[in-house]
Each structure stands twice: as C-alpha cells, then as structure tokens.
Amino acid sequence: MSEQTRSAAAELPRSAVAVPERTDENGLPRPNFLRDGGGTLWSWLTTLDHKRIGILYMIMVMLFFFVGGLFALLVRLELFAPGEQFFGPDTYNRLFTLHGAVMIFLFIIPSIPAILGNFVLPLQIGAKDVAFPRLNLASWYIYMIGAIFALYSLVTNAADTGWTFYTPYSSSGSDTAVISITLGAFILGFSSIFTGLNFIVTVHKMRAPGMTWFKLPLMVWALYATAIIQVLATPVLGITLLLLVLERAFGVGIFDPAMGGDPVLFQHFFWFYSHPAVYIMILPGMGIISELITTFSHRNIFGYKFIAFSSLAIALVSFLVWGHHMFTSGQSEFAVMLFSFLTFMVAIPSAIKVFNWTTTLYKGSISFSVPMLYALSFLFMFTIGGLTGLFLGALSVDVHVHDTYFVVAHFHYVMVGGTVMAFIGGLHYWWPKMFGRMYNRTSAVAAWALVFVGFNMTFFAQFILGTQGMPRRYWTYPEQFQSLHGFSSSGSLVMGLGFLIMGVTLLAGALRGRVVGSNPWGSLTLEWTHATSPPEPHNYPNTPVVENGPYDFDKLVPRVDAPGEPGPEPEPAPAK
Amino acid sequence: MADAEAAEHPKYLQHHFSDAAQQRESSKLGMWIFLVTEVLFFGGLFTGYAIYHSWYPEIFHAASRVLDWRLGMVNTFILITSSLTFALAIRMLQVDRVKAAVWNLAATFALAGGFMVIKYIEYSHKFHVGQLPGKFYSYGGIDVANPHVFFSFYFMMTGLHGLHVLVGMGVILWLLIRTARGRFGASYHNPVEVAGLYWHLVDLVWIFLFPLLYLIA
C-alpha cells in the first residue's frame, strides 16, 4: 500500500462523531450520566449505570492505591539503612503485609476490570449496560464490605503474615488479626467473581448488531479472558481462605502438622488462585496497551487474532503453573519439572503480544500524547519484568533467587511497570470520555517523568540486591546491602512525588479542565465515535450498527472532534 | 431488533436488554457461570477431602462408621424429590398452570425444610457427644489417631452445603410468593428457571457428599 495523501483519503468513508443534542453552559452534553438524577449522592449510591459504578470503584480503588503506596513508602524509609530507622520489626512486618494485601486485593485486582472495564466494556460493544446492573452495584458494595474487614484488621492488630498467609505461621504462629483480613480478602473475592461473571455474559449476549467476535476491540478480548480467570480461580482462593479462618478459629487440622495436616497443602491451594491472579492483573493492562498503541500510532493493529488468542492462551495455561512459586518447598522432581516447563510455555503468548505491539509502531503516525507515554513505558518495563520472570522459571536459578529481592523486583516490574502503567495510561486516555474535560498536559508529563525515573531507580537496584542474596521480608540486613537499599529508597520518594502530581493533575482536569468534544484523540472504537463525552445515561440513543473493525485506520479517517493535546491539527469536518 | 423493542416491551423486560430472548439467555448463562464457581468452591473441599483420604484412609473409614447412613439416605431421597418438584413447578409455569406451580414450589420448600430438620437432628447429636471438628473434638469412641480431621471435613462440607440449602429455601419462598401473586406465567418465568438450576446443583452436591461421608466405612 502506498502512502496516501489526505485528498485521496477524503473520498473514503469517515467515521462519525457523536454530537450532543444539547449542551449546558460549560459546553458539556446534556443529559450526561454524571448529571443524571440530579447528581445527588443518593443517586450515585443507588445507581445501576455501569459508568457510574466504574467511577464509584475508581474513588475507592484509588484511595487504596494511595494507602498502599503510603505503606510502601514507610517500608522503603525503614529499609534506608540497616537496623531500626523508624519502626521495630513487628511494625515493619505489619507494614509490608498490609502493603502487599492492600495493593493486591484492594487495588490491582479490581483496578482495571472494575474501573475501566466497567466504564468502557459496554460502551465498546455498543450495549446500554452490562447484563446484570444490580449485580454490578452489589459487587461494589461487597467490595466495600471486604474493605471494611480489611480496615478493621488494620485498626485492631493488623496482620504480619505476608500477603501469602503461609501456614502454620498464619494459623498458629502469629498473634495478629489474621482472621479479619483473610475474611476481607474472601469477601473481596466475591466482588471480583461477580464482575467477571457479568463481563462474560455481557460479551456473549449484549453485543450490538454487527459486532462480531473479531470486531471486538482488543480491550474487550482481554477483559473477557480476565473474566474467565476471575470466575475459575477466585472460588478456590475463597475456599482456601475460609479453611485458613476455620483452621485458626477451630483448629480443624487440615494445614496443621500436629494433626497430620500439611502446611504445604495451603501453598498449593493459595497459588492455584494466586498465580492465575497475576494474569488477572496483567491481561486487562495488555488490553489497554492495544488500544493506546493503535490510537496513538494511528494505525491498524498488527496481528489482531494473535493478540486476541494469546489472551485466551494465557488464561488457560495460567492454571497449570502454580507450582513455580514453590520450587524450594520439596515437591517431587517430576512436579518441579512440569511446572517449570509450563511456566516457560505461558511466557510465549506474552512474547507474541510484545512483538505485535512493537511492529504496530512500524510506519505508524505516532503522537506522544500522555497515554502513549505510559504505553511506551509499559513496553519498556513490562519487557524487563517479563524477561526476569524467565530467570525465575529456570529451576536452578530460582533456587538461588527465590524469596529474595530479585522476586520483589520482578513482580514490581510487571505489576507497577506493567499493570499500573497501563492502568494510568488508560485513565489518561478515557478521562476526557468520563468527564468531557482534559487535564493539563505539562503537569501530566512531569508526573509521568517522575514516575518513570523513580520507578526504575527503586526497583532496578532490587534486581542486584536479590542476586547478591538479599532475602525479602527483612526488616534489617547486613551492611553490604546498604548502598543499593539507600538508592532504592531514594527512588521511591521520586516515584511517590510523581504519583501525587498525577493524582492532582487528573482531579483538577476532571473538575476544571478544558472541555473537549467526543473524540479528542481520533480513535475509532464506538465509545469515541458514537457516544458523547461524558456519555448519555444509556450510552447510545440509537444502538449503533457496527460495520468496521475497531482499528480500521487504513479504511477510515476518524473525525477528531476537538484538538487532542499535542501535534496534530484537528481534522476538519469532511465536506459532505 | 429495534422493531421488536417497539412492538413488545413488557414490564418485566429490563431497559438495557433489547428483547425478552436476550434477557432470558443472559440470565441463564449468568446462572451457569455462577454454578461453575460453586462447583469450584466445593471442588476445593472435595480436593482436600481426596488428599486426606488418600493419606489417612483409616481415619475416614473408622470415623465414617459413627455416622448414621440411614438418616443420610433419607435426606438423599428428600433432596432428589425436591429437585423433581422444582422441575415440575417450572413445567407447570411453562404450560401456564400457575396454581400447580405454587403447590410444587411449596412442596419443594417443605422438603428442603425436612432436610434441614434431619440435619439438625444429626448435628445436635454430634454436638452432644462431642464429635466436633478440630480442637473441640471430645468424643472417645473412635480408635484411630486424629479422628477429628474427619469431623472437620464433615462439618465444613455439610455446613457449606446446608448454608446453600438455607439460601435456596429463602429464594424458593420468595419465588413462591411472587408466583402466588401471579408475577410468573408461561411468557415469563426466568427467575424460577435459573433458581431451579441452582437447586439442582445443591442436590447434586449432596449426591456426592452422601457416599463420601456416610458410605465409605
């Protein structure tokens, strides 16, 4: 295909832009879902609108991100030097446990599916809502109840078991409030199951006419694969945590060696959920990256089907590798071999995605909007995180680095460098859709730069710490690790500042930012081409009929409704 | 579909569905997926049971002997019958015989209640003699090491199952009232249908529990 000029393109069909029938004094569409029901608190707490529920989730989940981040900063401050800096060992152990538990159960698992998934999934498939709006609201309330249990643990005696709750320490060794935090995680599991269930049914049954499976945006594929894992893995965690609670409360004896039980059995149960859970965390992030890279490269995705099916492949194989967290626990050589092999197999679909994204940049028309900056940092950092996963899957190397800072660095590179980057990139991307307003580009870029630099300072140092033999969950450490720990701690402050600025920027943007039209980025998916910003209460006045693929930038020129942030001039409305 | 929307917009059709068929299929698929999660939930316990049974068959065989298999058997019949009456209720609604449906639902409810009464008798006996899980175990009549592990499993599995029966009874009662008020009929009875799926699962779980707990001796 040769490069076509604009005049030639003008002959081709152009995708629509939704124009609101009426606007209010600020230029925002009226009606819009934010103002629906008068916008009272009560109307929000009883809403059945998936977009509002997404925003309810966002408020709570972001709150917990900052709470978890605060714990992380305290952890880093304590580790600045060996010996007691600010806290004793008992406080430290509670801090990293709460940091891990809050970040995993209250932040990262619900983050993308429950916030952005809720908001965009029905919009992207042209539906009016998810299949079960009441269940959707219920899942938010269940989340709140779970959070209350977790917080209750926090204000009583906290917990010091690590987020993995290994028995027998958690069942009989620790004298902290383990029961309430595990019950909290148990309840949060239901919230996650219901979200997943809702998404599966929605994707199967609620697609707009013409929205075939291979016209689904890749975000939807990713959420669908995630939902499968949520539904299949979470109940197992539920029963495991319930058993732990019963073990602690009644001494039922299943994990207790004194009664012939086996503490390692708990680890099997736990990781049977928690390994697939790491893909609950990353898959939706990968979905976002597919959206961002296409939109800001202005180009159809390379290898749509490979990306779509690799999500499913990850979802299925991820159930068979849990044992790689237990290579030193004395499993049989055969089991260890199998788990290691399958671990490598599950890395391949991720590799496929990374290569396809990189190729999508080839001959694109790339603009460096804020979401794209996050998407590019995702490529950079997830690659590091994923490749270091290969070190961990390699048996003899894992024996050395297991339970050291190498593992800590690995999972922060995939979870923060991967998921959190994708999530924040997604927030910056859909923010104008949610609120109809744009944040300040300069301060958003500054926040991104601080996060990027601070993150790599914090966690790259930890790879070296880990290979040098620094164990994790250590309150103090031998002298020789001090300089790297000090460096890592300094980096965490830079990163913290970055996240703080990011939060303020987004908030200010939502409240007072410049009003943008329905398609500021020039995207081609339905929520940009057919819905106003913010969308109307029932999304689409007329159910859209889908004719093109989600990234057909080679067939369509999207109409940009208002200037995007940087480079491109607005696309003038086509002469009809 | 747009035409269908305009032509037929009955009260029970929720606004975000485009037609009744879509609504019915969605709720059915939703329930099936929910049942999958339930199976996995119980599956965790069954796995634990299988592992322990293979480690310590003697505990299970010896302890299982103190359970009264006749009560278990009666309960099995009760639950199977209740599944039948539930299915009949749905059938009656399909052919619009609302009154018969009400009676069948009432029978289902009564049978479920009967199940719980028998469970209550069993439980209270066990509490009385101290055949309890874990550290509360105080019964002296079983001559193997750690017999309390069996009762841990017994109480967890039947307890979780009993909880499901109770929830089911709540749902059946609610359906019963709504059916009696004429909310359901041949054209619309989704909730009854999906609750029926749930009830069959509860029944099915018991069909596995009964031999595993009562009949292994």
Added chain:
Amino acid sequence: MDTTATFWMPPSASTTAGDVDSLFYFLLWVSVFFFALIVGLSILFITKWRRRKGDTGRLDTGPTKNTLLEVAWIVIPTIIVVIIFVWGFRGYMNLSVIPANAMEVKVTGQQWFWSFQYPEGASTVNELVVPVDTPVKLTLSSQDVIHAFYVPSFRIKRDVLPNRYQFAWFEATHTGEYDLFCAEYCGSKHSQMTGTVRVLSGADYKAWLEGAALAGEGMAPAEYGGRLYESKACVTCHSLDGTPGNGPSFLGVFGHEVTLEDGSTVIADENYIRESILNPKAKLVAGYQAVMPTYQGLLSDGEIDALVAFIKSVGGEGE
C-alpha cells in the same frame, strides 16, 4: 576468596554454583538481547514515524499481518526457553541428588535461630562449620513454622518444614565465612535469623571439632556462659540491660521473685533457671508467650552450669 564475586553475584563457593551462574549469565544476555531489540526498534519507529504537523489525515500504511513473522517469533523464543528449561532442570538435579559419601549435619530451624548437630556429637548455634572440598548433606527440620535455609554463596536454598525432613547438600570450594539467611518469612525476627557458614581446611576442621569438645576449659564459668549466651542465641530474646524482648531481660533476674502466668510466684534460683532452659513451658513468666524453645539436647550439663553462672553474674542477688 572474594575473587569470584561479581557485580551480579556474591562469591561463588560451592561446586554447583558455577553452573547456576553460567545459566544466569546466559539468561542475562538473552534478556539484554530481547530488551535491546524491542526497545531499540520502538525508539527507531517512534522517531522515524512520529506524527508531524499536517499529516493527520494520512491513511495508515503499515502491514497488519504477516504469518511468517508471527511464526518466527513464536518458534524462536520457544526454542530459547526450551534450552533454558533443560539447563535449569539439570542444574536442579545437581542440587537434589546428594553424593553418597557426604558428611551429614542435622540442621534445626526454630524461631529464630539455627542449630547444627555434627556426626561427631558437637553442636553449634547460628554457625555451621564445615571442612572444605567435602560434600556435606544437610538434614533440615523445623520446630515450629516454615523457615528456609539459604546460603547465597553456595546458591542453595531449601524450605525447612515442621512436618518432614528436607535435604540439601553442598561442597564448599573455598575456605572462608559465608552468610547464612532464613529466606522464608517466619515472624518477628525473621530478618535476624541469620548466621555464618565457616568453611575450614580439613586440618582446621579437625582441630575445631576437638576444641568444641573441650570448649570452656580454662575459662571462668560466668565468662564461658557469656559466650554461650551469644553463641546459643539467648541474646536474640533476652537482653542484659533490662529492656524486655521476646523474653524477659536477664538483668536482675537471679535471686529475685518472678511472677508466673498463673499468678503464683517463684524465686529464680539455680534450679528454676535450669528448668527454664530445659523445659521452658513448665513455668511461664507472666506477660510473655511460650515461644522459648527447649534446649534439651542442645546444651550439655557443663554448658547449662556456665549459663546459670552467667545469669547469676548479670545483676544477681547482691543488688
């Protein structure tokens, strides 16, 4: 001895470490290659095809599929990971197949210290002493929760479980002292559950064994007790300056009245101290938990006498 340490790895001091390191560096270079490939190409593409003013309307021209390319980047990584897998598994088998002629040391982990029992009958706490160039088999078990035995310089790690024996082995190649860590989180003092592996030459090891049998000879009992206080890890829970830790401070215990958990009181005399060491659960001090491990079998009578003398010397009756 530190010559084998690198930027990434601590000194390597066992026969199996070399293979682990080679695989590590292989992985590192594979990673550097793919990272450079991906980031390099991305940077190339985004600079070359960055959007310039006025080209908003350009229809996209890049390819959207190429089956050959897809197959290539599925097959090539698969081959690479299979190599890594086989290599890693062979290394793992090296670590788990224990040479038949290995000398056997029994290792016990408990909150929060390690104790070692040697075939000749000696025992140490938090310090494993072994001869160089000799395979050593470790039989690991735990008294309470899960710990993990980790010696970075040997590249070995093994979880230590309460309900079964675990095994590990190594053959040290260099004399010297190496860090020993507990790598599985085990509660309050997990990070202080550390120790040293001292690798001695064959002759030094023999001399050490003999010395261990004669330890304390020619030392005042209280002084020897002071050594034991540190080497047997009493120091992790009992302070000498009056600050309570996991256990009560030794300052001013001896000869004083101690209130027990059940409200009764006893005078801390020699027999009480002895009982507290051998059977700590018999009389619990009020306000503390029963976390003190029994030292039954870990201390000889002479050592207990020395500890009693030491505790006596720390603010005894006189004050």
